[in-house]
Amino acid sequence: AKRVYTFGDGQADGASHLREILGGKGANLAEMANLGLPVPPGFTITTEVCTFFYENGKRYPHELEAEVETSLAYVGKLTGRAFGDAENPLLLSVRSGARASMPGMMDTVLNLGLNDVTVEALAKGAADERFAYDSYRRFIQMYSNVVLGIPHHYFEDILEYYKESRGLILDTELDAADWRKMIVSFKAKVDEETGNSFPQDPKEQLWGAIGAVFGSWMNPRAITYRRLHSIPSSWGTAVNVQAMVFGNMGETSATGVAFTRNPATGVKELFGEFLLNAQGEDVVAGLRTPQSITESARIAACSTKPSLEITLPAVFQEFVRATELLEKHYRDMQDIEFTVERGKLWLLQTRAGKRTSKAALRIAVDMTREGLISQDEAIVRIDPSALEQLLHPTIDPDAVRKVVATGLPASPGAASGAIVFDSDEAEQLKNAGHKVILVRIETSPEDIHGMHAAEGILTTRGGMTSHAAVVARGMGKPCVSGAGAILVDYAGGSMTAAGVVFRKGDIVTIDGTSGQVIQGRVTMLQPEFSGEFATLMAWADAARRMGVRANAETPQDARTARRFGAEGIGLCRTEHMFFEGHRIVAVREMILADDERGRRAALAKLLPIQRADFLEIFEIMAGLPVTIRLLDPPLHEFLPQTEAEIAEVADSMGIAAEKLRRRAADLREINPMLGFRGSRLAVAFPEIAEMQARAIFEAAVEVKRATGAIVQLEIMAPLIIAKAEFDFVRARIDSTARAVASETGENIPYSVGTMIETPRASLRAGEIAVTAEFFSIGTNDMTQTCLALSRDDAGSFLGGYVAKGIFPADPFVTLDQEGVGEFIEIASRRGRQTRPDIKIGICGEHGGDPQSIAFCEKLCLSYVSCSPFRVPIARLAAAQAAL
Ligand code: ADP
Ligand code: MG
């Protein structure tokens, strides 16, 4: 197979559909060339070579060298230069490019091919020879960092020291002679660090850089990024080798980044930044504050620095045309990197732009209305998990606040937390249960884990396309960038803003929507679900087949569930109700009573309380289905632990504390997870199930009389292992239903079903369905019983299973489809054989996980039920699964 694909001059070997082997960057460079857009010529070494590289002890296929030679000659022909030529040298950039975009995660080497000889040719050809020496020293710095592993700041330190000793402040104040001195010092540093002189042979440089790009696929930050974004390490990266174009050739040269729509709000406007007379990563690094591309953006930002539109009007016009063409062609918002060399525009990269969830919704809905994409495409384009960002609170506009600084609104949403200045520390504090705001002068890829741990990110340097801004938007975290008025003192562990000194641990609030940095905590508002959100959710609701319900047992959760569009309650856990307030004493009495009479006395106290609980929930759900699970206690959680608790219960029961202590000791279990729980409790003490059923039916009657709404009652026996066991519980429910009906004269329709959460229940589902009218798959317990793995104890070892690649993901987060999934499949198949129209849903954490939801769709389940805050995510994921 071909290993190297060339592009340039209006044509290319590749195209965008070859993304798998060319990587995203390479495929799009080829596509842009094919579209006739100005792309510096170059070639792409495929991801298959990367795979070969890692499978063969970091060696290349032997044909590669010849293919690279041929391609180099081709690029030389298109540019009229030759690689390594002393008179007219071709200079190259060597860029990584994986299949999925991994911004800033991999290393790029610019200006490759420069050495002591070619730099002179470059100097001769340029209007200002300073540019050539600046480029060479940049190359030494980048190459030494990326390929030779010498830290970047070693060179920065030399430069800073030099500037200080001459009273210079900005890099731009250095002239050609200064840069030549820097080159000498930089090369000396390389000698000192590596014991070898800086490579002068361009071929050696090229292969060194290619090897470094392949090598960077396995660097820790790339590995972290892949883990966070579920990108398989088997994909590999491609290497793009491309002719250099120079944005640092004077005042008609520039480099920049632009989005075809606003990536924070989704508004249809060209949005971007550039730097005059600058190279490559100067914009992304946030070292200098960039200028706006359009004049309207400049005015909106109240900036005095002229826009590209004014500075280089012809280039601007050509650029606008190119961005419009690219957006139409790809039918998505594009993130475009460009460079202008002496008034000539070059495009260096295009890709689907990262955007906030808010922008994603707006863009999807707008593009549907513009006729660019279909409604179904709009649904598929939104990442359900990213919706979470929109469900976050924002700052109450009327709240009193003390703004201590304002930076750029780099990623929307608001967050409060304790400030930390170090990413490791952010992670530690997060693990210890604290909410933190990561404060950095600027972030780099080394800060990924800290950013991930933080509630929000604050930087004092950098623009809207700085590393911090791009990564925060991708993570859906609030970010304020470039808050230049804040002084950060890393060593002292403090920052100063508006005269206030904040120490590590002090609370601040950042508002990534306005850019404000606020002292202390501020009142937040719950999000609004109107506009594009409502539109897209309506489209999703129309497209999905499965129902979406919520797990809710408190009135507050039930209300949230409805607000988020739940179509009923799929799991109302009654044991949570038992923990509420003082009623735990009565619950303990019931459990610890040593005869039925004692139990009935305790139950009589609980009945009115339970009835009131159900009453409120039924009212809120107003005729929607409510699935109530009978008491499923982990018994040990109810037992009194302390002497004071024992004394309290003993007193209430009128028995000696000593007697109660003994009874509690009798009930302690070695292995509660496999102990006295689920329907086992109802079998031992049927009067508990009877009390609960009575509370349910009486509440339903009361709501019917008061409001006319008849709740769709689904009563559920927890954790069963056999049909006879279920039948035993069902009989108590049915007899209670009859009793309440004859007492009240009201017949409330209801169905009785069961949780399927043990392997045995799955296997016997066919006969269980004879009497069970519905199944609810309790995937949390099903995972525990199927894997023989207790969720409460898994913390100490499960992480290792994921880290070592033994398990692809935490099975309590993403359903283990191969194992647990088969038991679900068996239960639904056998259940349906007996009762073709049986209603089957899942509840538990997995009900809100998009991948697990897709699996439920495949099994044709009736609904998923998840926590109220995940309901919108489930609605969208269910729609995507159905399309
Ligand atoms: P990343 O994947 O981190 O964005 P890139 O490969 O896009 O890395 O390179 C980073 C920057 O280097 C680009 O934004 C661009 O400004 C500059 N660059 C890359 N290739 C060239 C080139 N051929 N000529 C000039 N600058 C380049
Ligand atoms: Mg790039």
Ligand code: MG
């Ligand atoms: Mg369970």
